[in-house]
Amino acid sequence: MPYQEVIKQMLTNSRKPVYLIVSEEHYYLDKVLQKLQDQFIPPEARDFNLLVTLARETGVPALLDLAREFPFLSDRRLIIAREAQEVKDWEPLIAYLSRPNPACLLVLLFSGKPDGRMAWVKKAKELAQYTELKSLSDGQVSGFVKALAKEKGLSFEDDAVDLLVDYIGNDPSAFDNEFDKLAIIASKGKKISRDDVTRFSGLSREFNVFELQRALAKRDKADIYRIASNMANQTKVSPLVMTVGALFRYFQKVWFAKVYERKPDDELSKLLGLSSRYFLSEYREAAANYPLFAIEMAFGILKSIDHRGKGMDTGAAGEGDLYLEMVLRLSGLPYK
Secondary structure, eight states: OOHHHHHHHHTSTTOOSEEEEEOSOHHHHHHHHHHHHHHTSOGGGHHHHEEEEEHHHHOHHHHHHHHHSOOSSSSOEEEEEESGGGOOOOTTHHHHHHSOOTTEEEEEEESSOOOTTSHHHHHHHHHSEEEEOOOOOGGGHHHHHHHHHHHTTOOBOHHHHHHHHHHHOSOHHHHHHHHHHHHHHOOTTOOBOHHHHHHHTTOOSSSSHHHHHHHHHHTOHHHHHHHHHHHHTOTTTSOHHHHHHHHHHHHHHHHHHHHTTTSOHHHHHHHHTOSSSTTHHHHHHHHHHSOHHHHHHHHHHHHHHHHHHTTSSOTTOOHHHHHHHHHHHHHTOOOO
C-alpha cells in the first residue's frame, strides 16, 4: 500500500484506532508524521490532544495510559510514537488492542522491522492496521514520481521524468527535494522540460552524466573522455557517487535491452520503466554496441569504483582520478 493511501485511510472515519507503520525509508515515516500533524487535529485543539514522542523516552505503559485518555475540547486525539523499534517489549500493547480508545488514533512508527514471531506483533496484525512501506523498486519509480508531481501541482514532459529517474534512482526524499527546487520556476500550465531538469539540478548542459551515457552508448572514446574530464573537474556539481549510481542504473537498462532486444518498443519501454520512448533508441543502440559479457563487466567496474569512491582501498587516488579511471575502463570494454 502506498504511503498516500495509508494517510488517506487514517484521515477517514473508517480508520482503525491503532496503526503500526514499518519502513526503512525515513521519508515515508516523515510524510505520515507530517500529514497527520497538519491535518488530523484542528490547530486550536492541538495543545491538549496531540503528542509526538520518542517511544523509548515515554515508555510503553505511559504511552498506552495517554492513549486511554479522552480528548479535551475536541472529538479526537492523536498520539505518534517515533522510533518504536528501539523498544523491545511491546507486550502491554496486547491488552490495549483488545479495548482501544476509539477517540484516540495511536500511531507507532518503526524504522526497523519488528520480530514477526512475537505475540504482540501477531496480535497487532490481527487487531490493528499493520503496514510495511517498502523501498521503491525500479518499476515503481516512474509511478511514484508522477504521483508526487501531482501532489505538488507540477507537470512534467515524459522525457523529463525519465531523466530525473536516471539521475536520482529510487530515493523518494531526493525526488521531493528536486521537485521543491523545480516548483520555484514552474509556470502555471507549463510542463517542466528536460532542459529545465538539467538546468535546475545544477548540472552542466554539456558535461553531465546523461551526455556521458549518450557517448558510452555510441562508444565514442574521444567524447567519453572529454565529458568525463570536465565532470572530474566539477565534482561538487557531479559527485562521483551520483555518477556511478546513475551509470549502474544505465547499464542495468542496457542489459535488459540486450537480453530482450526482440521485444517490441512498447513492451521494452515498460520493462525498462520508461515513461516514454524518448530514451529507448539510446538503450537499443548501446545494447547493439556491447556484447552481453561486456555489459556485465561494466557492473564489476562500477562496483569497484563505488567501493573505492566511498573511501575503501583508494590508495592515493582522488575523486577526479577515479572518474578518469572509471571511464578509461568502461571505454576499453571489448566489442566482441
